[in-house]
Amino acid sequence: MINSIGRIIPDQIKGIETIKPYQGPFALQPQGRSVGRKLGVNIPKSNKLLKSIEDAIDAAGLKDGMTISFHHHFRNGDYILNKVVETIAKKKIKNITLAPSSLNTVNESILPYLEQGVISAIETSGARGELGKFLTYGKLAKPTIIRSHGGRARAIESGELHIDVAFIGAACCDSFGNINGVNGPSACGSMGYAMVDAEYADTVIALTDNLVPHPIFPISIPQTQVDYIVELPSIGDPKGIASGALRISRNPRELLIAEFAAGVIEYSGYLKNGYSLQLGSGGASLAAARFIKEKMIAQKIKGSFGVGGVTAPFIEMLEEGLFEVLFDVQDFDIPSIESIKNNPRHLEMSASYYANPHNGGPIVNNLDVVILSATEVDVDFNVNVITDSNGEIMGASGGHCDTAAGANLSIVVAPLLRGRLPMVLDKVNTVVTPGETVDVIITERGIAVNPRRADLMDNLKNTWLPVMSIEEMQKMAYDLTGKPKEIEVSDDVVAVVEYRDGSIIDVVRRPL
Amino acid sequence: MKSIKQVAQAGTLESSDIMITLSPADAGSGIEIELISPVLKQFGDEIKAVIRQTLLEWNLEDVKVHANDKGALDCTIEARMTTAIERAIR
Amino acid sequence: MEKLTMRRAMMFMPGNNPAMLQNAGIYGADTVIFDMEDSVAISEKDSARRLVHNAIKRLKYPCEVAIRINHIQTPYGLDDLKVVLPARPDLVRLPKAETAKDIQIVDEIISEAEEKNGFVPGSIKMMAAIETAKGLMNAYEVATASPRMVALAIGGEDFIADLKTSRTSHGNELFVPRGQLVLAARAAGIQAIDSVYTDINNEQGFIEETIRIKEMGFDGKSVVNPKQIRLVQEIFAPTEKEIAHAERVIAAYQDALARNSGVIAIDGKMIDTPIVTRAERVLAYAAAVRK
Numbered sequence: 001m002i003n004s005i006g007r008i009i010p011d012q013i014k015g016i017e018t019i020k021p022y023q024g025p026f027a028l029q030p031q032g033r034s035v036g037r038k039l040g041v042n043i044p045k046s047n048k049l050l051k052s053i054e055d056a057i058d059a060a061g062l063k064d065g066m067t068i069s070f071h072h073h074f075r076n077g078d079y080i081l082n083k084v085v086e087t088i089a090k091k092k093i094k095n096i097t098l099a100p101s102s103l104n105t106v107n108e109s110i111l112p113y114l115e116q117g118v119i120s121a122i123e124t125s126g127a128r129g130e131l132g133k134f135l136t137y138g139k140l141a142k143p144t145i146i147r148s149h150g151g152r153a154r155a156i157e158s159g160e161l162h163i164d165v166a167f168i169g170a171a172c173c174d175s176f177g178n179i180n181g182v183n184g185p186s187a188c189g190s191m192g193y194a195m196v197d198a199e200y201a202d203t204v205i206a207l208t209d210n211l212v213p214h215p216i217f218p219i220s221i222p223q224t225q226v227d228y229i230v231e232l233p234s235i236g237d238p239k240g241i242a243s244g245a246l247r248i249s250r251n252p253r254e255l256l257i258a259e260f261a262a263g264v265i266e267y268s269g270y271l272k273n274g275y276s277l278q279l280g281s282g283g284a285s286l287a288a289a290r291f292i293k294e295k296m297i298a299q300k301i302k303g304s305f306g307v308g309g310v311t312a313p314f315i316e317m318l319e320e321g322l323f324e325v326l327f328d329v330q331d332f333d334i335p336s337i338e339s340i341k342n343n344p345r346h347l348e349m350s351a352s353y354y355a356n357p358h359n360g361g362p363i364v365n366n367l368d369v370v371i372l373s374a375t376e377v378d379v380d381f382n383v384n385v386i387t388d389s390n391g392e393i394m395g396a397s398g399g400h401c402d403t404a405a406g407a408n409l410s411i412v413v414a415p416l417l418r419g420r421l422p423m424v425l426d427k428v429n430t431v432v433t434p435g436e437t438v439d440v441i442i443t444e445r446g447i448a449v450n451p452r453r454a455d456l457m458d459n460l461k462n463t464w465l466p467v468m469s470i471e472e473m474q475k476m477a478y479d480l481t482g483k484p485k486e487i488e489v490s491d492d493v494v495a496v497v498e499y500r501d502g503s504i505i506d507v508v509r510r511p512l
Numbered sequence: 513m514k515s516i517k518q519v520a521q522a523g524t525l526e527s528s529d530i531m532i533t534l535s536p537a538d539a540g541s542g543i544e545i546e547l548i549s550p551v552l553k554q555f556g557d558e559i560k561a562v563i564r565q566t567l568l569e570w571n572l573e574d575v576k577v578h579a580n581d582k583g584a585l586d587c588t589i590e591a592r593m594t595t596a597i598e599r600a601i602r
Numbered sequence: 603m604e605k606l607t608m609r610r611a612m613m614f615m616p617g618n619n620p621a622m623l624q625n626a627g628i629y630g631a632d633t634v635i636f637d638m639e640d641s642v643a644i645s646e647k648d649s650a651r652r653l654v655h656n657a658i659k660r661l662k663y664p665c666e667v668a669i670r671i672n673h674i675q676t677p678y679g680l681d682d683l684k685v686v687l688p689a690r691p692d693l694v695r696l697p698k699a700e701t702a703k704d705i706q707i708v709d710e711i712i713s714e715a716e717e718k719n720g721f722v723p724g725s726i727k728m729m730a731a732i733e734t735a736k737g738l739m740n741a742y743e744v745a746t747a748s749p750r751m752v753a754l755a756i757g758g759e760d761f762i763a764d765l766k767t768s769r770t771s772h773g774n775e776l777f778v779p780r781g782q783l784v785l786a787a788r789a790a791g792i793q794a795i796d797s798v799y800t801d802i803n804n805e806q807g808f809i810e811e812t813i814r815i816k817e818m819g820f821d822g823k824s825v826v827n828p829k830q831i832r833l834v835q836e837i838f839a840p841t842e843k844e845i846a847h848a849e850r851v852i853a854a855y856q857d858a859l860a861r862n863s864g865v866i867a868i869d870g871k872m873i874d875t876p877i878v879t880r881a882e883r884v885l886a887y888a889a890a891v892r893k
Binding site for chain 1: 527528550551553554555557558582583584585586
């Protein structure tokens with residue numbers, strides 16, 4: 001079948017019961033009710049503390065064919081996922097579905113267990129490096145399901161993604177299972193992605209290297225949701241969890257793109273008191289913070305809230321009073337972790353609050369402006385952030401399509417050329433975010449406004465900004481590079497890209 | 513002149529550049545191109561065509577070319593080829 | 603009146619770097635200068651020439667494109683011209699110009715190339731960098747040695763070495779040479795371009811120096827980093843007051859033209875041609891500023 005953006009979706013895909021083709025950003029009307037965790041009883045004075053991961057796996061009753069989940073706040077410093085999978089393999093459990101909120105390069109060490117069938121399916125936001133390659137070449141029993149952060153929260157709440165056991169890395173955990181991410185040697189800041197897992201999984205196991213007396217403060221994940229606790233010598237490598245302050249790029253090309261982005265925001269009509277903003281952590285997106293900040297100060301504009309993926313430049317804006325509050329689902333650097341710990345205006349939020357399309361209203365719906373990165377875009381404004389130019393999985397869906405759908409002004413920034421590769425194609429290899437939700441594409445050589453946004457076009461023309469049609473922008477790139485040959489792919493579907501509402505926006509086919 | 517006298521090199525391994533190494537080849541052996549490139553799938557044929565074309569413009573028919581590409585545009589490939597040829601026939 | 607070519611920010615790009623040549627045009631410089639002199643090792647002069655030739659010929663630049671050749675008394679300078687001129691650069695910049703003769707040699711080579719390649723005679727312009735005391739003493743002769751000459755530049759680092767002094771934060775060591783260079787350029791009716799500021803992380807120092815040289819009468823500055831371009835252009839942007847005045851001058855001038863009157867006046871004050879020229883320059887600079 002062909003979905004509404006012209007992508008061919010197979011009628012049958014292994015592991016997916018009903019194929020719902022994408023029909024538009026808000027076409028799908030959800031049915032039914034949200035699910036809930038299994039009922040249980042906690043007898044007073046009983047002990048949640050277990051000796052080992054192995055004991056916890058036994059206590060949770062983990063069996064062949066079940067689904068386990070993890071959260072990726074520890075980024076490349078994560079020890080938890082690898083260690084748990086290794087233990088599961090030792091216990092000869094097989095056919096597990098791995099459903100982490102995302103995967104990092106550090107998780108490459110589970111590759112042997114994927115090959116051995118300990119893990120037979122993966123549902124996540126994305127993967128990089130060797131893991132991405134493994135998924136691309138279709139070595140798992142079922143295609144990988146790629147979900148956005150909002151889509152994952154939705155899938156969990158609706159029961160589409162049922163988690164049997166959630167493993168939660170707790171930087172700080174008390175003896176009764178209250179958790180926060182801000183204290184201890186493995187502090188990661190917000191616990192936003194883990195919150196949904198904790199609320200809906202049948203069994204929740206906290207793994208901590210910082211067990212403290214009850215009760216702790218603040219509490220991100222409450223004791224009511226935690227079944228077992230295991231104390232480990234270490235749950236993460238602080239150097240991999242968060243870097244020092246993420247600094248603004250000095251790459252002149254990224255700065256130029258950032259300057260254009262700030263210019264687009266300035267003339268868009270949205271830069272006014274009370275506006276809200278989300279910045280990505282990519283080079284150009286982050287660099288835009290500097291120019292936006294200058295404009296806000298010069299024009300005495302105060303925003304209502306910022307959303308992240310939080311980084312140091314955003315923290316500076318919060319501290320200088322340029323935004324009232326920050327909503328935070330994940331932290332990328334040490335200043336952000338310090339801030340969420342100490343600043344009452346820096347608020348932790350769950351992935352559902354952030355971006356789930358099927359709740360009472362995620363914060364992305366209140367966004368005025370979001371700046372997003374891309375690996376490729378096409379003349380229909382579709383965006384790919386998941387596969388590279390050779391068709392291999394190397395990125396993550398993240399909150400890309402969620403924020404693009406929610407925000408009044410969604411800006412995608414990308415270099416026009418990466419080496420010799422033009423980034424504006426006739427068709428992107430894989431669609432993650434549909435062009436109908438993307439308003440402006442900014443490159444170092446030009447700015448293209450989606451023709452659907454005549455209002456924006458009116459605001460941006462007659463400014464110093466180099467506004468042009470997307471076709472002109474593509475021609476500019478092709479004049480330099482020549483037209484790239486399309487990647488040839490087989491018929492084998494190796495990954496399914498879900499739109500945030502659960503419909504299928506595209507599939508990844510194994511490159512030849 | 514159908515071949516070159518000596519091994520010659522031009523270009524660098526920086527991004528957007530290409531390093532060309534030319535070596536003499538026996539008469540009648542033709543043009544042999546060994547290409548390493550991150551954009552082999554998308555532009556491999558085009559890069560080889562530019563290399564071949566430049567050699568033909570200099571009437572060189574028997575040459576071994578080793579090209580280590582880092583995403584160079586055609587105008588860069590041609591410039592590096594020309595310099596390598598100039599150095600090879602000097 | 604001939605259209606004014608603004609040269610507020612002239613950005614040097616190393617001639618042997620494909621990535622930089624490829625992106626040279628995107629930063630909004632008034633002129634990009636592809637350098638084959640100081641930034642290119644002797645062993646790579648040949649490859650830089652070929653690369654610059656191809657870049658100029660095949661890539662589109664939205665601004666003036668200049669080449670800095672090696673000194674014409676070295677074996678490289680002539681080869682630079684021979685290889686690159688057929689690509690038709692807009693402007694040739696000579697380093698270490700000391701005599702009118704230097705200019706005339708290059709002028710002749712350019713004329714030959716223009717004829718051979720079918721370019722409009724005189725269309726390729728020249729500028730010269732004065733980098734020695736001797737060059738400065740001959741600056742007016744250098745500036746008037748060819749009708750191709752559009753600007754004199756001061757090459758600060760070499761000049762300081764020649765003067766046997768060193769850089770300071772206040773710039774006194776270059777005050778006199780800069781002043782003399784502006785005089786020579788103005789006397790010859792061409793532009794004066796200031797030297798590069800090499801400490802690229804000292805934004806404050808760069809701004810102070812640029813304000814100073816604007817006050818001295820320079821038309822622009824050579825830059826080495828894209829982020830300096832906007833700073834120069836902002837400093838060279840006329841004030842609201844200057845723009846308003848310039849608009850009134852031009853209006854009065856056009857009014858006088860319409861009435862066939864040789865007399866131009868504002869508020870009863872006579873306006874002469876240099877003031878009209880100056881007003882046009884102010885408006886051109888104003889029109890080229892972002893925002």
